[in-house]
Amino acid sequence: MNTPIEQELFELIGDNHQMTSAETPLRPDAFIKSDEQKMAAIEKHFFAIMEEIGLDMTDDSLRGTPHRVAKMYIQEIFSGLNPKNKPKLSVFENSYQYDKMLVEADISFNSTCEHHFLPIIGKAHIGYVSAGKVIGLSKLNRIVNYYSRRPQVQERLIMQIFNELKSVLETEDVIVVMEAKHLCVSSRGIQDESSYTSTIQYGGIFNEKENRNDFFNLLNKEK
Numbered sequence: 001m002n003t004p005i006e007q008e009l010f011e012l013i014g015d016n017h018q019m020t021s022a023e024t025p026l027r028p029d030a031f032i033k034s035d036e037q038k039m040a041a042i043e044k045h046f047f048a049i050m051e052e053i054g055l056d057m058t059d060d061s062l063r064g065t066p067h068r069v070a071k072m073y074i075q076e077i078f079s080g081l082n083p084k085n086k087p088k089l090s091v092f093e094n095s096y097q098y099d100k101m102l103v104e105a106d107i108s109f110n111s112t113c114e115h116h117f118l119p120i121i122g123k124a125h126i127g128y129v130s131a132g133k134v135i136g137l138s139k140l141n142r143i144v145n146y147y148s149r150r151p152q153v154q155e156r157l158i159m160q161i162f163n164e165l166k167s168v169l170e171t172e173d174v175i176v177v178m179e180a181k182h183l184c185v186s187s188r189g190i191q192d193e194s195s196y197t198s199t200i201q202y203g204g205i206f207n208e209k210e211n212r213n214d215f216f217n218l219l220n221k222e223k
Contacts (some may be wrong), residue, residue, distance in 0.1 A: 008049050024081065024150055024161060029083060042070035064112050077112055080149030087142035089168045091133040101211075103127040103218045104140045113184045114151035122180025122196070124161065127215045129205060131171035140165075154180055162201040172204030175215055 035042075051057050079085045079197040104126045111120040124144045147160040158178050165174045179198045204212045 022156060039070040039074050042073055043067050078150055079168055080146045083170050086146055091135050091168055093128045094132055094134045101127050101129050101214060104137055105219050107141050107144045109144050109148040111148040111152045111157060113182055114153060116184040118183040120182050122178060123221055125177040127175045128169055129173040133169050135169060154178060154197055158199045158201050175202035175206040
């Protein structure tokens with residue numbers, strides 16, 4: 001049982017949407033169990049949660065819910081925790097010598113707030129200038145999706161995407177913008193349904209305001 005001081009700290013971190021690590025906090029033994037073993041355990045525990053809040057687990061509509069939730073957690077919304085699900089990120093030589101900005105806008109993503117396990121729903125916008133390597137457009141979407149599919153805070157999520165792009169493209173000339181609605185804000189707590197959260201991360205040439213403005217001008221033309 002947590003002490004009152006610990007409970008107050010937990011609430012403070014959750015309400016402020018703080019992260020305690022720039023990397024997703026994972027135990028060393030996180031992937032010893034198979035997906036099937038994890039789903040079986042989650043199904044059992046979620047059954048107990050539903051029963052604890054007073055639901056009749058003999059009802060036909062509810063009996064399958066623990067199994068559905070377990071499958072959803074492992075195979076869908078938290079699939080990005082497992083490195084085996086990381087997309088293969090092939091890059092190619094920039095043989096056509098395109099040396100200007102490439103922008104992929106309005107990449108939809110769905111993530112989950114690690115403080116309340118409620119959805120984060122938004123759009124990501126990515127720009128980069130090739131330093132000799134290019135990546136298939138769909139791979140940008142897959143990178144966003146992979147890192148989104150885990151318990152997150154938006155600041156960590158954008159850093160993971162940004163660092164992955166810098167690494168695979170071998171360049172600092174990357175910019176990422178993310179805009180999202182957090183259901184832990186809109187459906188609980190303050191219950192503000194109109195607000196959204198924006199984050200930006202950039203390096204290289206995008207440290208120059210002129211180049212960031214070019215990026216935002218391209219985004220505005222897309223809308």
